Amino acid sequence: VALAGQLLAAATTIVMPRDAPRAKLAATRGYGAEVILYDPEETVREEFAAKLREERGMIMIPPYDHVDVVSGQGTAALELLEETGPLDMLVAPCGGGGLLAGSALAAESVPGCRVVGAEPEQADDAARTFRTGTLQRVVNPRTVADGLRTPSLGRITWPVIRANVADIVTVSEIEIVEAMRFYWTRMKLMVEPSGAVALAALLKGTVGAVGGKAGLIISGGNTDLSAACALLSER
Amino acid sequence: VALAGQLLAAATTIVMPRDAPRAKLAATRGYGAEVILYDPEETVREEFAAKLREERGMIMIPPYDHVDVVSGQGTAALELLEETGPLDMLVAPCGGGGLLAGSALAAESVPGCRVVGAEPEQADDAARTFRTGTLQRVVNPRTVADGLRTPSLGRITWPVIRANVADIVTVSEIEIVEAMRFYWTRMKLMVEPSGAVALAALLKGTVGAVGGKAGLIISGGNTDLSAACALLSER
Numbered sequence: 001v002a003l004a005g006q007l008l009a010a011a012t013t014i015v016m017p018r019d020a021p022r023a024k025l026a027a028t029r030g031y032g033a034e035v036i037l038y039d040p041e042e043t044v045r046e047e048f049a050a051k052l053r054e055e056r057g058m059i060m061i062p063p064y065d066h067v068d069v070v071s072g073q074g075t076a077a078l079e080l081l082e083e084t085g086p087l088d089m090l091v092a093p094c095g096g097g098g099l100l101a102g103s104a105l106a107a108e109s110v111p112g113c114r115v116v117g118a119e120p121e122q123a124d125d126a127a128r129t130f131r132t133g134t135l136q137r138v139v140n141p142r143t144v145a146d147g148l149r150t151p152s153l154g155r156i157t158w159p160v161i162r163a164n165v166a167d168i169v170t171v172s173e174i175e176i177v178e179a180m181r182f183y184w185t186r187m188k189l190m191v192e193p194s195g196a197v198a199l200a201a202l203l204k205g206t207v208g209a210v211g212g213k214a215g216l217i218i219s220g221g222n223t224d225l226s227a228a229c230a231l232l233s234e235r
Numbered sequence: 236v237a238l239a240g241q242l243l244a245a246a247t248t249i250v251m252p253r254d255a256p257r258a259k260l261a262a263t264r265g266y267g268a269e270v271i272l273y274d275p276e277e278t279v280r281e282e283f284a285a286k287l288r289e290e291r292g293m294i295m296i297p298p299y300d301h302v303d304v305v306s307g308q309g310t311a312a313l314e315l316l317e318e319t320g321p322l323d324m325l326v327a328p329c330g331g332g333g334l335l336a337g338s339a340l341a342a343e344s345v346p347g348c349r350v351v352g353a354e355p356e357q358a359d360d361a362a363r364t365f366r367t368g369t370l371q372r373v374v375n376p377r378t379v380a381d382g383l384r385t386p387s388l389g390r391i392t393w394p395v396i397r398a399n400v401a402d403i404v405t406v407s408e409i410e411i412v413e414a415m416r417f418y419w420t421r422m423k424l425m426v427e428p429s430g431a432v433a434l435a436a437l438l439k440g441t442v443g444a445v446g447g448k449a450g451l452i453i454s455g456g457n458t459d460l461s462a463a464c465a466l467l468s469e470r
Contacts, residue, residue, distance in 0.1 A: 023420055181460075185258055188456030190423045221423030225416075229464035 001061055002033035013058060015049045020146065021192070024222035040140045044151065064098025065154030074102025080215050086110045088212035091198040093219055094119045094126045094168060095148035097157030103217055104164035114208060117161065117168040118201035120145045120176065125152050130161070130168040144173050144231065147194030147220055169207060171200040177231050179203060183218070184232065193231075195220040236296055237268035248293060250284045255381065256427070259457035275375045279386065299333025300389025309337025315450050321345045323447035326433040328454055329354040329361045329403060330383035332392030338452055339399035349443060352396065352403040353436035355380045355411065360387050365396070365403040379408050379466065382429030382455055404442055406435040412466050414438060418453070419467065428466075430455040 005012030012033040016025065017040040028035055038048050053060045062069060076099070077090060087110060092103040094117035104115045119126050123141035129152070137152040153161060161168075171179075176193050179200035183189040198216040201207050207214075240247030247268040251260065252275040263270055273283050288295045297304060311334070312325060322345060327338040329352035339350045354361050358376035364387070372387040388396060396403075406414075411428050414435035418424040433451040436442050442449075 184425055184460065188425045190419055190425055225419065225464075225467055229460075229468065232460055233464065 002028045002031035006032045013052070013056070015045055015052065017045065017146075017149075021222045021224045021227065023224050027222070040149070044139075046151065062154075064096030064150070065156050066098075067156060070098050070102045070105070070157060070160065072102070073099040074104075074106040076217055076219065077103035077106035077215075080217070081106060081110060084213065084215055086213070087113050087215040089114045089116065089207065089214040090217070091116045091118055091201055091207055091214065092217040093117070093145075093148060093194055093197045094153075094161075095123070095145075095194065096150040097126060097153040097161050099217060099219060100126075100165060100168075101157040101160035104160060108164065114166045115164060116201065116207045117165055118197040118207070119168060119170055120148055120197060121170040121172050123148050123150070124170045125150075126161075127168045127170050129153055129158065130165070133162075143176075143193075145176055145192075145194040145197060147192065147222075148197065167208065169201050169204075171197055171204055175200040175204055180228070181232055189218070190221050190223060190228065191218055192220040192223045237263045237266035241267045248287070248291070250280055250287065252280065252381075252384075256457045256459045256462065258459050262457070275384070279374075281386065297389075299331030299385070300391050301333075302391060305333050305337045305340070305392060305395065307337070308334040309339075309341040311452055311454065312338035312341035312450075315452070316341060316345060319448065319450055321448070322348050322450040324349045324351065324442065324449040325452070326351045326353055326436055326442055326449065327452040328352070328380075328383060328429055328432045329388075329396075330358070330380075330429065331385040332361060332388040332396050334452060334454060335361075335400060335403075336392040336395035339395060343399065349401045350399060351436065351442045352400055353432040353442070354403060354405055355383055355432060356405040356407050358383050358385070359405045360385075361396075362403045362405050364388055364393065365400070368397075378411075378428075380411055380427075380429040380432060382427065382457075383432065402443065404436050404439075406432055406439055410435040410439055415463070416467055424453070425456050425458060425463065426453055427455040427458045 001012055014028055014033045014035050016035055018037045090107050090113055092100045094100040100117040107113045107115050120143040122143035123138050125136045125138040128136040141149050176196055179196035183191045195218050236247055249263055249268045249270050251270055253272045325342050325348055327335045329335040335352040342348045342350050355378040357378035358373050360371045360373040363371040376384050411431055414431035418426045430453045
């Protein structure tokens, strides 16, 4: 959003939790956005942003619950499929469900492609929602995957996921870190915890039988050096 | 070499300095190669490997000074050019000169593409060779770029470089680490020090005027987690 604002010469204000990675904070400000921090222990970001929007008369760009955002996030899967050809399975991270819903829509063009969402055990609202069929919530969950600390699936993303996703599985904090380590050591990629959950699920073996070619959506490399080093050094 | 040996069911023995990154050591052994370590303070690896070759009656695969190795290393530049189209400049790391010579040969197909080698100040034999026109040496240089601790350009690589490379520039240890940090924070890539020298040279501004499109060869992601964290945390 900050970069888009810069390219379009539009003023942007980004609401971010106080404990967001400093790298993300610095990059967002570097693109010219105003960043307003809130305390995630005391504040629900959706309420905070809604209030700010009203006070300032701004247009809200939600992080996932918007058709354009879902469509845009789906282009990652579209580009992947263009490059790989048909896949038997596609695994995507799930927080608010924008990326997962978009990926599932993109994969509709591939007959027989099983789309699975992956989410942290510590923020398992989407898995519970999927299992129970009714929207479940979580409040400021404690997971290393800071990009997936969303309160629930959205009004737009949940129906898309219900209709197009085969399963949502969860992974532990340790499994997320091990997936990050795999990306680092074998693929030379610095992936943030939220971006590593799909691989964590695949390595765990809970995404179902891979009878062929599986694709993973990797999303996000906003990790602070010190935080990543601390996480990855723990074992 | 270890992976090629595994694919071809051929036994491989790799000579590696005792202080090689543990990640590289583990990966090499993981591909089924026998690894023989030597002490870089006491041993010149070329002599050590030659002796071993004689004792065991093996075929030597030199790390850079062989036409097939130069050609193979040049395919990185070839693939880059296929993807980017014509470049105005191409910068490649330089240790023994295999990658640089191969890159220069690949860039011959692009009229007006200026090819520049980048090397650590602490192992500046190639820059001195280029400047003086006669082969200069360095003995077990102390640089963080462990892949570029080669004693000199080779009999095969030096003439190719002399004929096809526009310049060889040097970068400091700090500049190498800053380039690694750029790759980490902005491109989410874990690049080993030796692979980051080309970017270091570009950022330093000593590669000459970039009148358009510049390409960099990034080569190698063999860094130990702890070593990389220690390096990158220093500032």
